Amino acid sequence: MSEIFLTYGTGSRPKLNARVIALRDPIAVTEAHLQEVLKYSKALNLDATEFVETIRRRQVDGQRLSPEERDILVRFNSLLNLRHEEQVGLSKRFDGEAWRPEMYAHIRDHLKGVSKSVDAIRSTGEQSYYAGICEAVPTLDDRLIAMTVEEFEFLKANTARNIGDIKVPLDGPYMLAIMTLDRYFTDTLREKYGDAPSRLKYEAKRALTLAFAEKVVKPQVETLAKAGVRWIQLDEPAATNDIEHIAIVVDGINAVVQGIEGVKFSIHTCYPNRMPFIDKKGYALLFPHIFGLDSKVNHLSLELANGDKYEEDLAPLAQHKSQREFELGVGVTDIRPQPYAPVYNVGELAELVKSRLLRAANVMGDTKGLYASHDCGLRRVPLEYSFRMDEALVKGAELARRG
Amino acid sequence: MILRWFILKFGAYLTGAFGQSDALFIARNELSRRGETASTEERRSLAEAVDRQILADTKAVIEAQQTAGLSYVSDPMSKWFSIFHPLTQGVRNVREGPQNPWAKNLFYNWPIIDSPLNQEDVGFTEKFVHLDLLPTGRAAVILPSPYTVLMASDVKGYQDQRSALRDITQLLYNEARDLVKKGVARIQYDEPVIAMKQSRGSLEEADILLLQQAMQYCGKIEGATTSLHTYFGDVGAIIPALRDIPVDCIGVDGTSTSMKDIIAHRWDGKELAVGFLDSQSASMENPDGLADKIKMIMDGATPSRLFLTPNTSTEYLGFTLAMQKLEVLKRAMERLRQHE
Numbered sequence: 143m144s145e146i147f148l149t150y151g152t153g154s155r156p157k158l159n160a161r162v163i164a165l166r167d168p169i170a171v172t173e174a175h176l177q178e179v180l181k182y183s184k185a186l187n188l189d190a191t192e193f194v195e196t197i198r199r200r201q202v203d204g205q206r207l208s209p210e211e212r213d214i215l216v217r218f219n220s221l222l223n224l225r226h227e228e229q230v231g232l233s234k235r236f237d238g239e240a241w242r243p244e245m246y247a248h249i250r251d252h253l254k255g256v257s258k259s260v261d262a263i264r265s266t267g268e269q270s271y272y273a274g275i276c277e278a279v280p281t282l283d284d285r286l287i288a289m290t291v292e293e294f295e296f297l298k299a300n301t302a303r304n305i306g307d308i309k310v311p312l313d314g315p316y317m318l319a320i321m322t323l324d325r326y327f328t329d330t331l332r333e334k335y336g337d338a339p340s341r342l343k344y345e346a347k348r349a350l351t352l353a354f355a356e357k358v359v360k361p362q363v364e365t366l367a368k369a370g371v372r373w374i375q376l377d378e379p380a381a382t383n384d385i386e387h388i389a390i391v392v393d394g395i396n397a398v399v400q401g402i403e404g405v406k407f408s409i410h411t412c413y414p415n416r417m418p419f420i421d422k423k424g425y426a427l428l429f430p431h432i433f434g435l436d437s438k439v440n441h442l443s444l445e446l447a448n449g450d451k452y453e454e455d456l457a458p459l460a461q462h463k464s465q466r467e468f469e470l471g472v473g474v475t476d477i478r479p480q481p482y483a484p485v486y487n488v489g490e491l492a493e494l495v496k497s498r499l500l501r502a503a504n505v506m507g508d509t510k511g512l513y514a515s516h517d518c519g520l521r522r523v524p525l526e527y528s529f530r531m532d533e534a535l536v537k538g539a540e541l542a543r544r545g
Numbered sequence: 546m547i548l549r550w551f552i553l554k555f556g557a558y559l560t561g562a563f564g565q566s567d568a569l570f571i572a573r574n575e576l577s578r579r580g581e582t583a584s585t586e587e588r589r590s591l592a593e594a595v596d597r598q599i600l601a602d603t604k605a606v607i608e609a610q611q612t613a614g615l616s617y618v619s620d621p622m623s624k625w626f627s628i629f630h631p632l633t634q635g636v637r638n639v640r641e642g643p644q645n646p647w648a649k650n651l652f653y654n655w656p657i658i659d660s661p662l663n664q665e666d667v668g669f670t671e672k673f674v675h676l677d678l679l680p681t682g683r684a685a686v687i688l689p690s691p692y693t694v695l696m697a698s699d700v701k702g703y704q705d706q707r708s709a710l711r712d713i714t715q716l717l718y719n720e721a722r723d724l725v726k727k728g729v730a731r732i733q734y735d736e737p738v739i740a741m742k743q744s745r746g747s748l749e750e751a752d753i754l755l756l757q758q759a760m761q762y763c764g765k766i767e768g769a770t771t772s773l774h775t776y777f778g779d780v781g782a783i784i785p786a787l788r789d790i791p792v793d794c795i796g797v798d799g800t801s802t803s804m805k806d807i808i809a810h811r812w813d814g815k816e817l818a819v820g821f822l823d824s825q826s827a828s829m830e831n832p833d834g835l836a837d838k839i840k841m842i843m844d845g846a847t848p849s850r851l852f853l854t855p856n857t858s859t860e861y862l863g864f865t866l867a868m869q870k871l872e873v874l875k876r877a878m879e880r881l882r883q884h885e
Binding site (some may be wrong): 227237254259260261262263264265266267270271273275276320321324325328332335338339340343346380382383384385386413414415416417418419420421448450478482 | 747
């Protein structure tokens with residue numbers, strides 16, 4: 143395969159309805175949900191018997207799933223996503239985060255020193271999430287570390303392709319800090335920063351981010367590196383939410399990757415602040431801070447299709463290329479659900495992918511180091527459409543290679 | 546009893562959307578998860594469950610504010626998604642633009658103003674608040690400041706900023722007057738942009754002039770008091786300019802602006818609201834410490850009235866922590882009133 147416009151998914155994918163519902167209540171799983179599983183399994187040449195039988199058995203006796211049975215469902219979902227990514231031809235693959243309930247909750251629920259908020263907190267429109275409340279220096283429990291290895295070993299054992307092509311996404315330290323409500327560090331530092339409230343906020347956020355970097359993210363990275371992972375994507379969707387804190391994002395990432403060898407690191411960021419009320423905006427806000435990123439971090443995965451302003455959004459990356467050049471994961475599909483983003487058929491979307499990749503190449507002056515990716519995880523679109531989006535991504539990249 | 550609220554020199558109130566309850570999240574989640582495949586009847590029932598929960602939460606939050614003895618009482622605004630949401634939903638020629646970060650992990654859609662505003666579009670806020678549940682004489686409603694609307698919108702329908710600002714100001718003035726006719730006693734204009742620009746070093750003289758120009762027109766509303774509430778930034782350096790803005794009260798973000806800067810200026814004849822409660826932190830402020838700070842400001846800056854507030858919406862905390870912040874506010878006020 144040509145090395146230009148390689149393709150990858152960014153992170154999550156919707157979970158099988160049957161799996162989600164069965165984990166709550168097997169009786170609520172309908173025949174239509176099971177047929178959906180059988181349909182995808184057939185298309186991917188997978189045997190879903192154990193998955194379906196597990197649910198049916200519990201529907202008969204009315205019992206909840208045991209931990210072992212839950213595991214059967216989760217592993218099947220993971221395998222299904224992996225097979226799909228292999229079959230559709232993505233260059234770099236994962237399993238749509240099938241093992242993880244949700245990217246932040248997955249970590250939050252395994253933290254010591256952080257409790258789960260009583261109420262869900264609104265994030266976008268009517269969408270909400272349960273924040274963590276930091277009451278002490280956060281550390282990770284052993285179960286999460288074991289699960290991180292288990293997840294990768296499962297993919298390694300089941301991939302039909304090169305394990306070097308598996309890209310593992312992890313929550314970045316600043317993302318964890320921004321989704322967590324701090325109590326501990328603010329209280330600890332309050333006296334020191336007395337009548338300098340802005341400084342207190344900055345230092346508390348920095349301390350929380352570095353604690354997540356060193357005590358939570360780095361242990362996962364070290365474990366994965368030992369297990370043989372060759373590419374880790376650190377998710378920092380909120381890198382530019384607070385423009386005064388971008389230096390903290392960089393410090394957090396550097397603390398994670400320092401001393402780790404043999405692993406390629408990328409950062410995924412999205413929805414940059416496009417209205418920050420200063421003379422630069424969007425990804426330009428990352429500069430000059432990202433000049434200070436550890437050289438092992440040589441790839442940025444960017445949301446670009448949402449705004450569809452490739453020329454404007456990529457201009458700062460092109461402008462600073464001589465000082466620091468990054469490979470780019472060019473977001474070429476808008477991952478927002480209807481009515482925010484239109485739905486395309488594969489052919490239409492592939493054409494759009496092609497034109498967006500060529501626009502990106504035009505701005506950057508080269509196709510070298512450009513990957514085709516989705517804007518972000520696909521969790522918010524229907525599963526069927528997420529599969530079509532991958533297909534369009536691969537076809538569109540191929541069209542772009544032909545020019 | 547009502548008279549007493551107007552003679553106290555110290556007061557307190559909430560300054561934005563309140564943390565939402567878990568029950569509301571669950572009701573909305575059910576509607577979103579089951580709504581697509583549900584029958585019309587089921588969907589209506591799920592939507593009604595959301596409305597019922599919003600009403601229950603609104604009553605609970607209003608009652609809690611009254612029990613806490615707050616000077617002004619506001620709706621928790623469980624229906625709105627940002628300070629611009631009522632505008633984009635209820636004013637012709639204004640629509641939602643792309644998603645952008647607001648603060649912490651909260652996003653909003655910025656307004657796009659496609660063509661000149663229609664000044665007859667009054668009443669757009671009413672759909673988002675329960676005016677009938679707010680107490681007479683103490684009802685407060687939040688509107689975005691005209692300058693913030695201008696700067697935070699993609700304005701396509703005007704040739705220059707001044708003409709756009711003129712129309713935005715007129716629209717918000719009409720809206721404020723309409724709210725006052727319906728019993729609102731306090732209009733709070735939310736003004737985060739001036740504070741953000743000041744903090745980020747991008748504020749120019751022209752910005753202050755635009756803000757002044759707008760507030761000259763809509764800063765005084767007959768039958769109500771007004772506040773220009775700044776947040777998300779340190780406004781220490783522009784306090785003299787803010788103090789001259791023709792509104793009854795200026796709100797300052799006390800989680801960004803230092804005490805020293807607030808006290809360095811005389812606020813004679815002006816009300817001052819200081820947002821010392823950090824609405825983005827689970828750390829609970831000490832009521833005694835807050836009361837001490839408020840007394841120091843009263844002694845040093847001598848505003849006509851002094852209010853203790855959260856710096857902005859407590860929705861970043863969720864219902865339970867927001868209630869805890871309200872309790873802190875109440876206890877700090879109790880300390881202060883012991884000294885009145």
